[in-house]
Amino acid sequence: MGNFDTIKDRINILELACDSGIEVKNNKALCISHKEREPSLTFYPETNSFYCYGCGIGGSVIDCYLALYYL
Numbered sequence: 001m002g003n004f005d006t007i008k009d010r011i012n013i014l015e016l017a018c019d020s021g022i023e024v025k026n027n028k029a030l031c032i033s034h035k036e037r038e039p040s041l042t043f044y045p046e047t048n049s050f051y052c053y054g055c056g057i058g059g060s061v062i063d064c065y066l067a068l069y070y071l
């Protein structure tokens with residue numbers, strides 16, 4: 001299970017979002033977990049994490065992956 005750290009280091013959260021068809025502008029995008037018109041889902045490439053100021057979803061690149069594909 002220690003492989004998670006490797007994945008975290010390898011996958012860029014912005015690339016992951018773009019590959020999933022999410023439109024990211026200035027590190028912001030429309031939330032994947034709640035409906036909204038103004039993007040409040042924010043990506044932090046420095047820490048490879050994300051957070052939504054609208055609904056509070058957030059976490060590491062792994063959490064982002066799970067949210068994108070299993071939500």
Ligand SMILES: [Zn+2]
Nearest residue numbers: 031034052055
């Ligand atoms: Zn949200």
